[in-house]
Structures are given as C-alpha cells and as structure tokens.
Amino acid sequence: MGSEEVKVVSFWVSPFGKRVEWALKLKGIEYEYIEEDIFNKSNLLLQLNPVQKKVPVLVHAHKPIPESFIILQYIDETWKQYPLLPQYPYQRALVHFWADFGERKLLNPSWVAMCSSGEDKEEALKVAREAMEKIEEEIKGKKFFGGDNIGYLDLALGWISYWLPVFEEVGSMQIMDPLKFPATAAWITNFLSHPVIKDNLPPRDNMLVYFHSRRKALSSSFKGWFKV
Amino acid sequence: MGSEEVKVVSFWVSPFGKRVEWALKLKGIEYEYIEEDIFNKSNLLLQLNPVQKKVPVLVHAHKPIPESFIILQYIDETWKQYPLLPQYPYQRALVHFWADFGERKLLNPSWVAMCSSGEDKEEALKVAREAMEKIEEEIKGKKFFGGDNIGYLDLALGWISYWLPVFEEVGSMQIMDPLKFPATAAWITNFLSHPVIKDNLPPRDNMLVYFHSRRKALSSSFKGWFKV
Known part of the structure; x- marks a missing residue:
C-alpha cells in the first residue's frame, strides 16, 4: 500500500494544481497535499521536477509527474473509475x-x-x-x-x-x-x-x-x- | 473503405506536418497528401481548422484533427500496429x-x-x-x-x-x-x-x-x- 502512495506538490493558488486535486477527488483517490513555496523553491521540488522546477507535481509510487495536463491524462489512464477523457x-x-x-x-x-x-x-x-x-x-x-x-x-x-x-x-x-x-x-x-x-x-x-x-x-x- | 480515407493537409517544409506523415508511414497507413499554401490559406484549411487555421490537419473518415502532437496520439490510439507511445x-x-x-x-x-x-x-x-x-x-x-x-x-x-x-x-x-x-x-x-x-x-x-x-x-x- 505505502509504495502506491499519492502526493500532490502544489501552491495554494495555482489553478494548474487545483486541476490535479479535483481529478483525484472525482476519482476518490486519497492523496497527501504538500504545499510548495514557489518563491523559495524546496529541495523536494527541485528533486521531483529538476527540468522545469514548477508545480504541480504528482508523485505516484515514488514516481514524479509534472505538467497538469500530462498529470490529468496519467490519472485517467491509471485509475479507471470516473473517466475524465471520452471513450473514442x-x-x-x-x-x-x-x-x-x-x-x-x-x-x-x-x-x-x-x-x-x-x-x-x-x-x-x-x-x-x-x-x-x-x-x-x-x-x-x-x-x-x-x-x-x-x-x-x-x-x-x-x-x-x-x-x-x-x-x-x-x-x-x-x-x-x-x-x-x-x-x-x-x-x-x-x-x-x-x-x-x-x-x-x-x-x-x-x-x-x-x-x-x-x-x-x-x-x-x-x-x-x-x-x- | 472510402469513408475511412485518410488525408494530411500540410506545408512541404513544416516539421509538424512531417511528424504526422512519418507516423502514418511507420504504421503503414495510406493517405492522400494535400499541399497547403500557408501564405494564402485555402478554403479547405479554413473549413478543416477554423479555430487555429494552421497546418497540419489530419482528416480521418471526414473528421479533421489539428495539432501535430494531438494527431500523433490520435494515430497511435486509432491504428494499433507499430505502437508509438509506451505501454505504461x-x-x-x-x-x-x-x-x-x-x-x-x-x-x-x-x-x-x-x-x-x-x-x-x-x-x-x-x-x-x-x-x-x-x-x-x-x-x-x-x-x-x-x-x-x-x-x-x-x-x-x-x-x-x-x-x-x-x-x-x-x-x-x-x-x-x-x-x-x-x-x-x-x-x-x-x-x-x-x-x-x-x-x-x-x-x-x-x-x-x-x-x-x-x-x-x-x-x-x-x-x-x-x-x-
């Protein structure tokens, strides 16, 4: 169980981060929320998203995924309940x-x-x-x-x-x-x-x-x- | 057969259009190529991509799809041979x-x-x-x-x-x-x-x-x- 844990690293007012949280909640996926100070970036963020250094990052089973649209697609492909994307x-x-x-x-x-x-x-x-x-x-x-x-x-x-x-x-x-x-x-x-x-x-x-x-x-x- | 026809509307030097052509060829999909003059846009282009008015556009079974990355994903989801995206x-x-x-x-x-x-x-x-x-x-x-x-x-x-x-x-x-x-x-x-x-x-x-x-x-x- 622990190895499948889900975390969202975001910034309270980010509309990009909210997309990710909404998607997880719609699918009923529990996650830990980690608030990031985007004006004083943490080592955690730099380690999870070294290329962009941006929030949000989804961490699933220790694997970090950046970019809200890429995360949404990942969430939809990983958890099938409450499909977000159309079938065809x-x-x-x-x-x-x-x-x-x-x-x-x-x-x-x-x-x-x-x-x-x-x-x-x-x-x-x-x-x-x-x-x-x-x-x-x-x-x-x-x-x-x-x-x-x-x-x-x-x-x-x-x-x-x-x-x-x-x-x-x-x-x-x-x-x-x-x-x-x-x-x-x-x-x-x-x-x-x-x-x-x-x-x-x-x-x-x-x-x-x-x-x-x-x-x-x-x-x-x-x-x-x-x-x- | 005719209703499933595939067309690519592009411009000869567009790297975005070439992605689409390469993908179709890798999968062995026959298509008709239609050259567009991007400096004097055709009614066909304006009709197929009224929002962006850009090439490339893939037309499959009379349905137009714009944006090379979106097209690549569509191609990969539609024709399963020679997968372009990884499995997971x-x-x-x-x-x-x-x-x-x-x-x-x-x-x-x-x-x-x-x-x-x-x-x-x-x-x-x-x-x-x-x-x-x-x-x-x-x-x-x-x-x-x-x-x-x-x-x-x-x-x-x-x-x-x-x-x-x-x-x-x-x-x-x-x-x-x-x-x-x-x-x-x-x-x-x-x-x-x-x-x-x-x-x-x-x-x-x-x-x-x-x-x-x-x-x-x-x-x-x-x-x-x-x-x-």
Whole structure:
C-alpha cells in the first residue's frame, strides 16, 4: 500500500494544481497535499521536477509527474473509475485541442491583460474575448464540456469559473461577460455547484491580495508581448 | 473503405506536418497528401481548422484533427500496429513531457535565434543549448528515444536531425555541437538512416532558400522576446 502512495506538490493558488486535486477527488483517490513555496523553491521540488522546477507535481509510487495536463491524462489512464477523457480517440483529440486552446488563447492572454496596461492590455483582451466566443460555442447545449459529468476539459477550463473573475477584478477589466456568454455563465454555475469543486477552491480574499501583488510585480513584464 | 480515407493537409517544409506523415508511414497507413499554401490559406484549411487555421490537419473518415502532437496520439490510439507511445502510463507521461519540453525549450528558441540578433539571439541560444544538454542526457545509452524502434518522442524531436542544421546555417550559429552532444549525434544518424525518415524529408536546398526568406521577414519580430 505505502509504495502506491499519492502526493500532490502544489501552491495554494495555482489553478494548474487545483486541476490535479479535483481529478483525484472525482476519482476518490486519497492523496497527501504538500504545499510548495514557489518563491523559495524546496529541495523536494527541485528533486521531483529538476527540468522545469514548477508545480504541480504528482508523485505516484515514488514516481514524479509534472505538467497538469500530462498529470490529468496519467490519472485517467491509471485509475479507471470516473473517466475524465471520452471513450473514442476522435473525441479525446478534440478535448486535448480545446484544453490547449484555453491555455494559449484565454489563460495566458487573461494573465497578460491583468498585469499590463495600454496597447498591450487591449491586445491581450482582444485575444481573450475572441477565445471566449469559441468556448461559448463549445459549451452551448451541454451541462458540462464532458456531457452530464465533469470531464477533463471542465477541469482544464475550470479556472474560468473562479480565477478569471479575480483576474478581472485585479485588472479592472471584463472578459467573461455573462450577457454575451450565457452558456458559459450557466456552465460556471454548474461547475461551481459540484461538491468536489466548491469544497476545493482557494479563499477569494487571499487570491485578491496575491494577484494584486503579482500584478504590481509583473506590470512592466509584458511590454510589446503581442508583437512576438 | 472510402469513408475511412485518410488525408494530411500540410506545408512541404513544416516539421509538424512531417511528424504526422512519418507516423502514418511507420504504421503503414495510406493517405492522400494535400499541399497547403500557408501564405494564402485555402478554403479547405479554413473549413478543416477554423479555430487555429494552421497546418497540419489530419482528416480521418471526414473528421479533421489539428495539432501535430494531438494527431500523433490520435494515430497511435486509432491504428494499433507499430505502437508509438509506451505501454505504461508513467512512461507515456514522460514522453509527453519531453515532447513538450523540446517544443518550448529547443524548437521555439532555435527559431527565435535563427531570426534574431544581438541580445535576443544570445538569450535564445542559451535556452536552446541548455535544452540540448537535457536531451543529450535522455538519449544516452539508447538507439532511439523509443528504445529499439522509432517512437512518439523520436518523431516529436525528429526535426533536430534535419531542420536544426538548416536553422543553424541560416542563423550562422551552432546549437547542436556533436562533440558536446555525442549521444544526440548518434541518434541523429540512426534516425536519418531509417527508410521512412530518409525518404520523407524536404529538399535541403529549398529549405535553405525558404528559411533565409523567413529570417529576413521576421528579423525584427523577436525584439525583447525573452523578457516576456
């Protein structure tokens, strides 16, 4: 038993780490949570993820696995109960496509928009809002991206329900307009109502303090980013 | 039969498209190749990949799948002969990790280094050479990343064998020093000796002309990229 133990090394406010915890909880897998200080990285993290030095890391039977999407797939292949990915290769491919799209076209630009100003912010907001339009089309007519149950893509995009409103408040901006994106708004309600999700979210007040300080620290980092 | 037909929409010099073609050929899957003009995109491409508008796209039984890594996984899940991914979830996770690493830490920086100059080029070269060190460690003692046969990671990193030398020549730079990275140099020889690979490479002279023109067109695009 002990040799099969599961650990999650993460940082309290990481949306990437939460994906992993949600997946384990949906599957009913017990795990030990290890909080990492990402501003003063532990030897444990450097040893578990020497190449990237990033959280989250899943440790299963002493084997470390980095990168939240790779971890989600590993979890789904290792524990078969409560499948996260669809049964057929084509549907699986689409899920991977949209997960990747959400990361590049919505999460990254939302982050940049929160931290930047002027032309950079405008460009980032444009990309993020265009991505929201595509996501709205995808969720229309469904309770979850996974159908009747929360699946891989719900976990991948789950940050939209709870992190994005904080980014919007910190960045004094709006990306997820519920009037323009009613299907996404309904999905957010469904997602946040699920017991596994609502009981596993970081405290909003602490998030606001944290992201305000990140915004301040990174405010000059994204000058001209969109030209690259 | 006709309904199961396989098509690859790509651009002659795309290393991403070649991954897909190599995978199909290794598995002995017949396909129709459709050349796309990426500078004047066809209605076919816009219809098959409306979100990204990028090559390659695999079309299988009229279903379009974009993104080379997603396509590779789809191919491996759909046609079981000549498995590309390892059998066990942990080894599969590692393959995905290194494929992603190669993309972010070697392919992108090599491309930036080829196109840029001065401080930008130096920073890009530093990242790329550090990535080469990690890749050298991974291939040591093996014929292929996949073991005795070409696997997913060999296809993912295959561009190192043939595109990288062209990038180096066009950018007047060296990233893959065979004296510093002898195991990678041996892997390149093994990879390029495989009939499926050596018979499916774009003509080097045309590549030089093409990438010289890309370098010229993009030379001012990466100013300050590493600060982002």
